[in-house]
Amino acid sequence: MTIFLAIVVVGLGTYASRAVFILLFANRKIPHTLQSALQYVAPATLSALIVTVLVDDNGQFAVGLAEMTGLGLGALVAYFTRNHLYTLVVAMGSFLTLNALL
Amino acid sequence: MNTRSAVKQAAIDAIPLCLPAIPFAFVIGLAIHNANMNPALGWSSSWIIFGGAAQLTLITLLGAGSGVLAAISAALVVNARHLMYSAALAPHFQHQPRWMQWFGPYVLIDQSFALAMLRDKTPPEQFRAYYLTAGFTFWGMWQITTALGLILGPVVPASWELQFAVPILFLAMVVMGIDGLTKLVAALVGAGVTLLCIDLPNKMGLLVGALCGIIAGSVCERIKP
Numbered sequence: 001m002t003i004f005l006a007i008v009v010v011g012l013g014t015y016a017s018r019a020v021f022i023l024l025f026a027n028r029k030i031p032h033t034l035q036s037a038l039q040y041v042a043p044a045t046l047s048a049l050i051v052t053v054l055v056d057d058n059g060q061f062a063v064g065l066a067e068m069t070g071l072g073l074g075a076l077v078a079y080f081t082r083n084h085l086y087t088l089v090v091a092m093g094s095f096l097t098l099n100a101l102l
Numbered sequence: 103m104n105t106r107s108a109v110k111q112a113a114i115d116a117i118p119l120c121l122p123a124i125p126f127a128f129v130i131g132l133a134i135h136n137a138n139m140n141p142a143l144g145w146s147s148s149w150i151i152f153g154g155a156a157q158l159t160l161i162t163l164l165g166a167g168s169g170v171l172a173a174i175s176a177a178l179v180v181n182a183r184h185l186m187y188s189a190a191l192a193p194h195f196q197h198q199p200r201w202m203q204w205f206g207p208y209v210l211i212d213q214s215f216a217l218a219m220l221r222d223k224t225p226p227e228q229f230r231a232y233y234l235t236a237g238f239t240f241w242g243m244w245q246i247t248t249a250l251g252l253i254l255g256p257v258v259p260a261s262w263e264l265q266f267a268v269p270i271l272f273l274a275m276v277v278m279g280i281d282g283l284t285k286l287v288a289a290l291v292g293a294g295v296t297l298l299c300i301d302l303p304n305k306m307g308l309l310v311g312a313l314c315g316i317i318a319g320s321v322c323e324r325i326k327p
Contacts, residue, residue: 003143003164006174010160011150013178019207021188022195037320038186043285044292044315045180045308046155046276050269051296052176052308053162061300067266074270078277087274088125088267095266 066102070095108228112217112235119213120243126154127244129267131251132258133158136265137165141252148248152241153211155275156181162268169303176308187215194218197226206230209237284326288319 050071056062063071074091081087134144139161147157156177163173187210195203214237221232258264280286292315299307 002170003139004146006160006164006170007143007147007150009174010156010177010181011147011152013174014151014153014156014181014184015208017178017181017184018188018210019204020185021192022203022207033320035186035189036323037316038183038189040285040288040316040319041179041186041312042183042279043276043289044319045176045182045312046272046279047289047293048296048308048311048315049159049176049180050272050276051293051300051311053166053269053272055300059301061297070266070270071273074273075277078274082278084123084271084274085121085125088270091270091273092262092264092267096263099263 064102066095066098069098105228105231108224108231109235112232113239115217116213116236116239119217120240123154123213123240123244124247125267126158126271127247128251128255129264129271130154130158130161130248131253132255132264133161133165133268134252135256137161139165145249145252148245149241151177151181152208152244153181153184154244155272158268158271172306172309176312179309179312184210187212191215191218194222194229198230202230206233206237209234209241211237211240213240284319284322287322288315291315291318 051061054061054063054067070091073094074087077083077090078087130148131145134141137144144161147160151157151160159180160173160177163176164170168176188207191210195206198206214233217236218229218233221229224232255264276289280289292311294311295314296307296311299310301307302310
């Protein structure tokens with residue numbers, strides 16, 4: 001039940017963030033400060049998330065050589081190909097190979 | 103362009119953009135499984151939230167045992183980028199009927215935003231047909247692939263360590279979104295501060311880190327020559 005409520009709250013919040021300017025501000029300008037801050041939401045939050053999901057159950061930042069290599073190569077592939085699938089294949093492939101070798 | 107060709111064009115434009123979302127949908131299916139969540143409940147996030155990054159954030163954080171409020175706020179912060187899309191598209195929706203202004207935002211995701219911004223010269227009626235066709239193509243694809251991920255994800259052997267795909271996909275999104283020094287600063291500060299705040303309860307370090315990253319990016323933009 002709690003989980004369902006959490007999903008509904010996030011759903012409503014997400015809809016609100018998509019709709020608010022379309023519904024209310026169609027004819028008005030958005031404050032410049034807000035507009036400029038909004039573009040940093042995605043990079044700042046997503047990279048904070050990467051760190052968060054790499055913390056193991058004991059609260060340790062669990063990144064060894066295999067993880068580092070996977071993430072590093074993944075970043076390069078993402079930058080040059082702009083393709084999620086290639087990124088995933090290269091990053092997972094190098095991570096699993098190193099994991100098996102080490 | 104008439105309405106019919108707008109629909110056709112939207113389908114042609116949308117389908118290739120669906121492909122990169124498929125591994126993402128599979129990882130969400132797997133995350134629902136790993137979080138020990140009821141599959142139907144987890145899948146309901148696909149049509150209630152309809153936003154991959156927020157769904158994945160909410161599900162992984164709930165599964166990792168962080169507080170419900172922390173998980174909800176993190177997911178909402180992740181999806182706050184839609185404010186930017188809403189603001190940018192507002193002028194395109196000015197000449198749309200009221201129902202479209204209410205209904206259209208439901209399918210406003212990264213891909214539909216990117217496609218809609220390229221159609222700013224299209225007359226209202228065709229714009230509507232184009233936008234809704236593209237939006238609901240993504241929507242339908244998302245419902246099906248996340249359901250498939252739920253079925254197929256758990257079948258994959260644990261030794262494949264598919265959960266590592268979660269940070270990889272987030273990293274891919276960060277890298278593809280960085281188009282300048284200020285965003286790079288925002289990303290690095292966001293990650294660095296989160297790492298420093300790792301011991302905060304309920305994964306609150308995530309919000310502290312994200313906030314610091316946003317401030318760092320904004321400050322950087324202001325002092326940049």
